[in-house]
Amino acid sequence: SKYGEIRISDTGIRESTIIGQGVGLAMRGLRPIAEIQYMDYLLYSINVLSDDLASLSYRTAGGQKAPLIVRTRGHRLEGIWHSGSPLGLLLNCMRGVHICVPRNMTQAAGMYNTLFRGDEPALMVECLNGYRLKEKLPTNVGDFTVPLGKAEVLNEGTDITVVSYGSTLRVVMEALPELEKLGVSVEVIDPQTLYPFDTENLCGKSLQKTNKLLVVDEDLPGAASAYILQKVIENQNGYYFLDSQPKTLTAKEHRPPYGSDGDYFSKPQVDDVIEAVYAMLSESNPNKFPPVF
Numbered sequence: 001s002k003y004g005e006i007r008i009s010d011t012g013i014r015e016s017t018i019i020g021q022g023v024g025l026a027m028r029g030l031r032p033i034a035e036i037q038y039m040d041y042l043l044y045s046i047n048v049l050s051d052d053l054a055s056l057s058y059r060t061a062g063g064q065k066a067p068l069i070v071r072t073r074g075h076r077l078e079g080i081w082h083s084g085s086p087l088g089l090l091l092n093c094m095r096g097v098h099i100c101v102p103r104n105m106t107q108a109a110g111m112y113n114t115l116f117r118g119d120e121p122a123l124m125v126e127c128l129n130g131y132r133l134k135e136k137l138p139t140n141v142g143d144f145t146v147p148l149g150k151a152e153v154l155n156e157g158t159d160i161t162v163v164s165y166g167s168t169l170r171v172v173m174e175a176l177p178e179l180e181k182l183g184v185s186v187e188v189i190d191p192q193t194l195y196p197f198d199t200e201n202l203c204g205k206s207l208q209k210t211n212k213l214l215v216v217d218e219d220l221p222g223a224a225s226a227y228i229l230q231k232v233i234e235n236q237n238g239y240y241f242l243d244s245q246p247k248t249l250t251a252k253e254h255r256p257p258y259g260s261d262g263d264y265f266s267k268p269q270v271d272d273v274i275e276a277v278y279a280m281l282s283e284s285n286p287n288k289f290p291p292v293f
Contacts, residue, residue, distance in 0.1 A: 015045035019070065023053050026066035031116060039074025039125060040084040046093055053121050054096035067119045069112070070097075073126040075167035075218045076267060083128070083256045083267075085166075088223025090123065091194060098122035098148055099195040101165040104130050106138060107192065110146030117145070127167045149196035151203065157187035160277055161206040163228055164216040165191055168268050172216055175273040182278060183289070194224065197231045204236030212280055213238060213246040216268055221250045244284045249276045 011018050015036055022034035036042055042049065049070070056066050075085050090099060098115070100122060102108040108126055115122050138144055154169075155176060164172045169190050179186055187206050191198050207213060213232060217225040225248040232238040233246060252266045282289040 015041050016048050019045040019048040019053065019068075022068040022070070023048065023056075023066045026068040026121070027056075027064060031067060031069075033069045033071050036070060036072040038082050038084075039072050039086065040081045042070075042072060042090065042123075043086065046089070049097070049123075050093040054094045056096075057120075058096055065119050066121055067115075068121045069115055070121075070123045071126070072123070073128050073131075075125075075127055076129045080255045080258065085218035085224075085251065087125075087194065087217075087219045088227070091224060091227050094123065095195070096121070097195065098193060100124045100148065100193050102126065102130075102146075102192065103166060103169045103190055104133055104135055106135050107146055109138070109141055110144050111148065111193075113143065114145040114148060125166065127170075129167050129170070146192065148193045149199035151189050151191045151198040151200065153187065153189055153202060153206070155186060155188040157185035158209055159185040159281055160212040160214060161187045161189065161203065161210045162214045162216060162273075162277065163189050163191065163203055163232065165194070166218060168216045168218050171268055171270055172273055175270045175277070178270075178274050179277055182274075184277060184281060186277060191228070194227070197228070198236070201236045203232040204238045204241070207232070207236075207238045207241040211241055211243040212284070213242065214249060214276060214280060215246070216249045216273060216276075218251055218267060220253055221248065223250070225250050244280060247276065247280055249273065 018034050018036065022032045025032040053066055053068060056064055076083055098120060100111045102111055108124060111124065154173065162172055172188055176186060187210055189203055189206060215225045215228045219225065229246060249268050249272060256266045278289060282291050
């Protein structure tokens, strides 16, 4: 073949050995992508990801590097083991690895191009429900880049700041037309990467005009949403601009149940976003936003 017979190689279904092979190849100068079928299965490789890959540059004072890219997908599918979003686990175990959470495949392609130009390890979490999107193919798909750590404002607003990523970001965007009918102006921010997180402090700057914050997340309560709150409220001094309690909208405190409707009953949906946003505004300004329940 054009790039050699082993450009793509089969492996056993043992996630720890897949990551181990990827680390070894990367340390020897290759640029491997290790494929983990679903995000839930990263659990079986977490010891290698955390103890070997994430700590390598740190414990060798930059003397050794392993620019491995771990590619996986998650958030929304069906069942207990295929639709999880254990980002709280990953955020706590993988300091030293970029964590990319693109909202669609175009953004993912740009992040891959960025990572190939660098020499640092990364985890790329693609959206399962993003594979069905029809996206315009960039004319420079192999060349354009998406910078890591640079958040993006997808919708400008003045009443409330909503921070989300990945699959739930699209849920938030789908809620905007109905919220607009209710007279609500929403600023939506996509951090795009969780490591690093919003290096230009877009979230904190947004709070200076909206004074309200809602974090929408696929993970369990107190997981990735807590990490985002700490970054915005503490690191970006968002606390000083709030005029009401910051809130989170997350998955339920259990794994998605069996059945095609498991995600519907366990992950944030459009109606949940509309109700959460409107309730926050109604609480602080009931005259302008009268309660509907």
